[in-house]
Amino acid sequence: xxxxxxxxxxxxxxxxxxRGLADYGRYLxxxxxxxxxxxxxxxxxxxxxxxxxxxxxxxxxxLDACIAAGPKDEQLTDKDTSSVPAAHVAKCVMLQDVxxxxxxxxxxxxxxxxxxxxxxxxxxxxxAADGQSPDYTGKVWEIPPSALEEALDKAxxxxxxxxxxxxxxxxxxxxxxxxxxxxxxxxxxxxxxxxTGAVDLNTLRDALRRDLVHALRWGHTLLVRxxxxxAPFTSSYCKDDACFPLSVFDASKSPAGRSIDTQSxxxxxxxxxxxxxGETIGGKLAVxxxxxxxxxxxxxxxxxxxxxxEALPLHFMQPISILAPAENHVxxxxxxxxxxxxxxxxGSEPKAMQLQGDRTSLFLQS
Numbered sequence: 001x002x003x004x005x006x007x008x009x010x011x012x013x014x015x016x017x018x019r020g021l022a023d024y025g026r027y028l029x030x031x032x033x034x035x036x037x038x039x040x041x042x043x044x045x046x047x048x049x050x051x052x053x054x055x056x057x058x059x060x061x062x063l064d065a066c067i068a069a070g071p072k073d074e075q076l077t078d079k080d081t082s083s084v085p086a087a088h089v090a091k092c093v094m095l096q097d098v099x100x101x102x103x104x105x106x107x108x109x110x111x112x113x114x115x116x117x118x119x120x121x122x123x124x125x126x127x128a129a130d131g132q133s134p135d136y137t138g139k140v141w142e143i144p145p146s147a148l149e150e151a152l153d154k155a156x157x158x159x160x161x162x163x164x165x166x167x168x169x170x171x172x173x174x175x176x177x178x179x180x181x182x183x184x185x186x187x188x189x190x191x192x193x194x195x196t197g198a199v200d201l202n203t204l205r206d207a208l209r210r211d212l213v214h215a216l217r218w219g220h221t222l223l224v225r226x227x228x229x230x231a232p233f234t235s236s237y238c239k240d241d242a243c244f245p246l247s248v249f250d251a252s253k254s255p256a257g258r259s260i261d262t263q264s265x266x267x268x269x270x271x272x273x274x275x276x277x278g279e280t281i282g283g284k285l286a287v288x289x290x291x292x293x294x295x296x297x298x299x300x301x302x303x304x305x306x307x308x309x310e311a312l313p314l315h316f317m318q319p320i321s322i323l324a325p326a327e328n329h330v331x332x333x334x335x336x337x338x339x340x341x342x343x344x345x346x347g348s349e350p351k352a353m354q355l356q357g358d359r360t361s362l363f364l365q366s
Contacts, residue, residue, distance in 0.1 A: 004030065005042055012045055018184045018211075021049035022220055026181040037082035040070035044083035047090070050178065058178060060094055060104050063087045140165070140301045140319040145172045151320050152294065159252035160318035161293050163308075167300040168324040174296045177223050181290070183215040185224045187231030201236065205243035209274055212244060216255065216271070217279075219288025222248070226297040230311040245270045248293055249316045257289040 008023035024046040031039055047062035070084035095101045134143040136154060143151045148164075155162040166173040177184075185208065193199040199207075215222040224233075231237065238246040247253045247270035255271050262272045263283040275285055299307050301321040308314065 005038070008042070008045060012049060017049040017052040018186075019214060021046060021053065021178065022181045022183055022218075024049060025179060026218075029181070035069050037071060040066045040082045040084055040087075043069055044087050047087070051090075051094070053184075055175070055178060056094060056097070056100050057103055057107070058175065060091060060100070061107070063091045063094075067091075140321050142301075142321045142323055144323045145176070148173060148176060148322075152292070155318040155320065156251050156254075156292065158318060159250075161249050161251045161295060161316050163304070163312070163314070163317040163319045164294065164296040164322060165299060165301050165304050165319055166296060166322040167298050168322065170324075171296075171298065172324070173322045174223075174225060177221055177294070177296075181218065181220045182223050183211050183220040185211055185222065186227075187225055187233075188227040188229035190237070191229045191231050205237060205240050208237060208244040209242075212248065212274060213279055213285075216260070216285060216287050216291055219256075219290035222291070222293045224293070224295040226295060226299075226308070226311075228298040230307045232311050234311060234313055241270065242273045245274065246313055247271070249295070249313050251293065251316070254291070254293070255287040256291040257287065259284045259286045 004023050004027035008020045008027060011017075011020035011023055024042055027042055028039075028046070031042070033039060043062050043066035047059045047066060050056075050059035050062055066082075066087040067084055070082040070087075095104065134147040134151060135141060136143075136151070141151060152162050164173040190199075190204060194201060194204060212222065214220070233244075233249075234246065238244055238248070241247075253270060255269070260269055260271045260275060260280075261284050262275050262280055264272060279285065295312065295317065297304055297308065301319065304319060305314070
């Protein structure tokens with residue numbers, strides 16, 4: 001698990017926030033000790049990545065996770081120092097945003113009024129309370145957020161890539177993947193950068209290739225985040241099969257759970273052309289079973305075809321409309337994804353032979 005943490009820290013230092021976020025997520029999943037300075041620092045790193053990627057509410061919740069996991073009476077003489085003091089300061093600065101503070105307060109207040117439960121998952125309880133159930137009939141499936149993983153499995157069993165249609169303000173489906181090992185391709189940013197001339201197509205395609213290889217190597221979910229844009233993958237970004245082939249969207253050709261052989265005759269495997277020297281061992285790359293491709297869009301079921309029919313190979317995809325949960329359940333899910341966090345007290349009594357005052361209080365006083 002330390003490998004994931006070290007790599008996440010390195011990715012973050014280089015400004016690779018999407019990759020850093022994915023690696024922090026994998027570390028937090030694997031960590032056996034979910035308290036202490038190291039775990040708190042991982043939550044702080046995750047908060048930094050989320051903030052840099054524009055997910056400020058989720059970043060605030062991750063700062064809460066950092067504060068909750070960190071030492072409750074941390075002293076200046078302690079061997080391992082945590083990022084808890086910095087988390088307090090960062091949280092204070094972020095809450096200067098009035099709109100963000102209002103959303104954060106709503107999440108906190110809704111969470112504090114919900115009794116702790118055991119048994120069904122948070123999402124299942126939210127769906128049950130809303131009286132929602134998945135509908136897998138028709139051209140466009142309709143599911144509550146709690147049935148997301150089930151729907152993804154059903155789509156893949158049909159050889160289809162999931163196309164998540166989530167026009168809700170919370171974009172629950174998109175946020176869900178931020179809590180997992182995910183490599184994110186930001187379609188809207190690609191559109192802006194190419195149209196303004198900030199990035200040329202060749203550079204963009206090479207960046208897509210590198211992100212694809214990264215997801216293949218580590219078994220990440222490759223999330224193509226379209227937002228409210230129609231990034232032209234079909235007509236532009238996927239024109240070079242040696243970078244990002246259109247087959248990426250064809251779930252029937254997914255390399256998950258097998259090896260990609262770059263030395264095969266004729267390279268029948270479309271993913272073999274993507275790999276470069278130094279990215280394989282003996283000409284092969286073993287792809288973990290967890291690798292998958294998911295597309296997420298803010299367009300609803302009645303609009304997605306009009307906007308995306310030329311941008312994406314929709315014949316490879318299974319459209320899945322995400323039913324918006326009740327407002328209070330959205331808050332509970334967002335909050336409890338991080339484990340039901342409570343704010344620790346500041347300024348605890350010092351232990352024997354320790355400095356007067358804990359590290360966080362001394363930091364804030366200065």
